[in-house]
Amino acid sequence: MSSASFDELIASKSIVVLAGTGGVGKTTTSAVVALHAARAGRKVALVTIDPAKRLADALGLDELSNEPSRIDLTPDDQTTDKAKTTGELWALMLDTKSTFDALIHRYSADPAQADRILSNDFYSNISNALSGTQEYMAMEKLYELAEDGDYDLVIVDTPPSRNALAFLDSPNMLARLLDHWLYKALMTPTRKLLKASNLLLKQLSKVVGGDVVEDIVAFFQAFEGMEDGFKERSQRVMELLASDACAFVLVASARRDTTIEAAYLARQLADNDLDVAAVVMNRLQPDFVRLKRRPRAPEFEPFLQAHDELHALADREETHIESLLSQVASDPVVVRVPLLATDVHDLDGMAELQAKMFQT
Amino acid sequence: MDPDEYFNRTRMVIVAGKGGVGKTVLSAALARLAARTGRTALLVEVDGRNAVASLFDVAEIAYEETVIAPATDHTAAVRARSITPDTALVEWLDDHGMKLISKRLQRTGAIDVIATATPGIKDLLVLGKIKQLVVESDADVVIVDAPAAGHAMTFLRAPAMLAEMARSGPIHTQAHAVLEMLHDPRQCEVMLVTLPEETPVNELIDTAFQLEDDVGIQLAPVVVNGMYPVIDGLDTDLSNVDLSSVKSNLGAAKIAELRAAGDFRHKRSELQTSQRDRLADMLPLEQLALPYIFDADIGLEQIDELADALARAIEALDV
Numbered sequence: 001m002s003s004a005s006f007d008e009l010i011a012s013k014s015i016v017v018l019a020g021t022g023g024v025g026k027t028t029t030s031a032v033v034a035l036h037a038a039r040a041g042r043k044v045a046l047v048t049i050d051p052a053k054r055l056a057d058a059l060g061l062d063e064l065s066n067e068p069s070r071i072d073l074t075p076d077d078q079t080t081d082k083a084k085t086t087g088e089l090w091a092l093m094l095d096t097k098s099t100f101d102a103l104i105h106r107y108s109a110d111p112a113q114a115d116r117i118l119s120n121d122f123y124s125n126i127s128n129a130l131s132g133t134q135e136y137m138a139m140e141k142l143y144e145l146a147e148d149g150d151y152d153l154v155i156v157d158t159p160p161s162r163n164a165l166a167f168l169d170s171p172n173m174l175a176r177l178l179d180h181w182l183y184k185a186l187m188t189p190t191r192k193l194l195k196a197s198n199l200l201l202k203q204l205s206k207v208v209g210g211d212v213v214e215d216i217v218a219f220f221q222a223f224e225g226m227e228d229g230f231k232e233r234s235q236r237v238m239e240l241l242a243s244d245a246c247a248f249v250l251v252a253s254a255r256r257d258t259t260i261e262a263a264y265l266a267r268q269l270a271d272n273d274l275d276v277a278a279v280v281m282n283r284l285q286p287d288f289v290r291l292k293r294r295p296r297a298p299e300f301e302p303f304l305q306a307h308d309e310l311h312a313l314a315d316r317e318e319t320h321i322e323s324l325l326s327q328v329a330s331d332p333v334v335v336r337v338p339l340l341a342t343d344v345h346d347l348d349g350m351a352e353l354q355a356k357m358f359q360t
Numbered sequence: 361m362d363p364d365e366y367f368n369r370t371r372m373v374i375v376a377g378k379g380g381v382g383k384t385v386l387s388a389a390l391a392r393l394a395a396r397t398g399r400t401a402l403l404v405e406v407d408g409r410n411a412v413a414s415l416f417d418v419a420e421i422a423y424e425e426t427v428i429a430p431a432t433d434h435t436a437a438v439r440a441r442s443i444t445p446d447t448a449l450v451e452w453l454d455d456h457g458m459k460l461i462s463k464r465l466q467r468t469g470a471i472d473v474i475a476t477a478t479p480g481i482k483d484l485l486v487l488g489k490i491k492q493l494v495v496e497s498d499a500d501v502v503i504v505d506a507p508a509a510g511h512a513m514t515f516l517r518a519p520a521m522l523a524e525m526a527r528s529g530p531i532h533t534q535a536h537a538v539l540e541m542l543h544d545p546r547q548c549e550v551m552l553v554t555l556p557e558e559t560p561v562n563e564l565i566d567t568a569f570q571l572e573d574d575v576g577i578q579l580a581p582v583v584v585n586g587m588y589p590v591i592d593g594l595d596t597d598l599s600n601v602d603l604s605s606v607k608s609n610l611g612a613a614k615i616a617e618l619r620a621a622g623d624f625r626h627k628r629s630e631l632q633t634s635q636r637d638r639l640a641d642m643l644p645l646e647q648l649a650l651p652y653i654f655d656a657d658i659g660l661e662q663i664d665e666l667a668d669a670l671a672r673a674i675e676a677l678d679v
Contacts, residue, residue, distance in 0.1 A: 021379055021380065022378060022379025022380050022508060023378060023379050023380025023381065023555075023560070024380065052558070052559040052562065053562065054558065054559075122476070122477055125476055125477060125478075125479050126476055128479070160379060160508075200461070200464065200465075203458065203460075203461040204461070204474065206458070206529070206530075207453070207458065207461075207474065207529075207530065207531070208474060208477055208478045208481070208526070208531065209526055209527075209529060209531075212477050212478060213477075215477065216473060216477050253380075255657075256657045256658070257380075257384075257411065258380065286624060288617055288618075288620060288621040288624070289614060289617040289618075291610070291614060291617075291618065293610060295610050295615070295618070297601060299593065299596050299598060299601045300598075300618065301593065302591045302592060302593035302594045302596070302622065303594065303598075303618045303619060303621065303622035304618070305591050306591055306594060306621050306622045306624075306625035306626075307618055307621045307622070309625070309654040309655075310621055310624070310625065312654055312655050313654055316656075316657060339628075341623075341624050341627040341628060341631075342627065342631065343557060343558045343631065345558060
């Protein structure tokens with residue numbers, strides 16, 4: 001286990017990407033890390049994907065926006081030290097389609113080309129429904145904010161899917177669509193290719209209908225000349241993610257199924273030569289003292305039962321944590337966060353989590 | 361209601377819920393319970409995660425129907441199969457006289473273009489394949505472990521969306537066939553599952569109303585999974601108890617820790633009950649509660665324990 005603290009790790013990075021499956025408290029963890037860094041005096045941008053409503057309310061994110069808005073960190077009690085922070089927290093809720101639209105505007109040769117693409121039905125399907133697009137756009141947003149240079153730290157919560165790391169393939173995502181044979185045929189129509197592609201298009205029409213095929217063809221034609229810009233940008237995003245400025249934090253709970261999924265995410269990162277810098281083990285059973293001698297009063301029986309159950313659970317959690325860590329080769333910082341007696345959905349609850357997470 | 365009666369009322373149960381709330385475990389428990397009533401159960405996995413396999417201690421769930429828990433003197437068999445969107449799309453093209461293009465589309469990668477051009481087509485075809493199973497399989501009950509909640513909505517909305525989009529042709533026909541199945545409560549219903557926690561409960565409520573409004577599918581009672589079994593006496597005020605004899609052998613600090621453990625458990629339990637009550641207030645559906653299992657990871661033995669609990673909860677329904 002790495003000897004560095006979580007606090008030192010976060011303080012030394014300018015980009016933090018949190019990955020994990022659904023239901024492990026990843027969004028809350030992202031918010032707590034962001035709050036911590038802001039209270040330490042840094043200017044922080046937090047990219048959230050789909051925060052639970054009460055968390056969004058707590059952060060003051062009630063108005064859905066794709067641009068960062070500033071979160072008021074002033075506690076109600078003005079006398080505490082926390083009121084003195086010079087840091088800032090800015091947060092946004094990722095809007096996949098507008099992020100993609102902005103990208104189209106950036107790389108199109110002229111407004112007419114952008115319009116042709118943005119009004120195309122096939123394009124709206126890509127920007128809304130193509131699997132991996134949300135993950136891709138989360139990284140695009142990260143890149144945009146990091147490039148701006150306005151922030152000391154950009155924190156990104158990834159979508160809660162098994163494909164959370166689909167962005168690792170993002171240089172290839174559009175390329176996969178754009179590069180293949182059909183696209184080449186439409187772009188550089190040699191007679192032989194054109195004949196074959198016309199046949200394919202005819203057959204495609206039988207399956208999905210003629211309108212749909214016309215949209216596809218129109219999209220590919222409108223996209224001409226833009227793909228190099230896209231590919232180059234994807235390449236730069238990947239370089240940024242692989243740089244020392246960036247840390248990947250794996251968030252998991254200590255159950256068999258969630259640690260299996262977390263190990264899967266860790267493997268995907270490793271396959272792309274990216275290190276897991278920290279593992280946050282979330283919602284662990286709190287560590288109550290283990291009794292060797294047991295009180296014999298009948299009133300204590302229920303308490304002993306609770307004691308025994310919590311410890312049985314804690315022991316199992318420990319085996320799952322060990323199993324996960326044995327599959328993460330990068331010597332990560334390990335952060336253990338206990339389950340609180342109440343659910344966390346306001347700034348006070350987040351402050352409590354922050355204290356546990358950063359041992360303050 | 362008798363479990364036997366429950367499985368009589370519908371042929372297929374689609375289990376849906378947010379990620380991490382125990383969909384797969386519930387699907388497995390339902391399948392075991394159906395098997396106990398003498399019905400052969402077919403468990404269908406649609407996300408290729410192979411999560412069912414480890415529960416039943418088999419290597420993997422294949423595309424072909426295989427027995428994962430054999431029949432015994434008292435129970436019927438549980439079978440399983442995995443249907444992934446890609447296999448469903450290719451098989452559908454093959455079945456509809458498009459074997460040649462299906463091969464070519466796979467080879468050129470244009471199959472991704474089709475799937476992107478017609479969002480929902482893979483979901484529709486997975487559902488279409490499931491419908492075909494319901495018709496052709498000799499299993500008595502089909503249990504579908506649906507994708508996680510957000511995706512469960514897109515999954516179940518896909519047929520209506522495509523029925524509207526494709527005005528004619530094979531997709532249109534397929535969409536209408538699947539819609540007919542989804543709208544018929546004797547053919548299928550959705551069982552939503554949640555943990556007794558704020559966010560999953562909210563998500564379940566949203567999903568339930570959306571399913572009713574947008575899909576028009578029958579909703580089964582909702583399952584509240586992971587309820588801590590009640591321990592009586594955790595609210596005892598120990599300050600009124602004569603602790604002199606206990607203190608001498610344990611010490612006040614240890615006693616305080618023990619109380620803290622009890623209090624923690626009691627608070628989490630109250631939180632769970634309040635979430636369950638909130639769910640009852642906001643969603644007019646009956647609830648089936650399943651206990652949290654403290655002492656072991658979930659394997660076949662625990663699945664059977666949960667099937668017991670499910671049977672008791674179904675029996676307690678006053679329908």
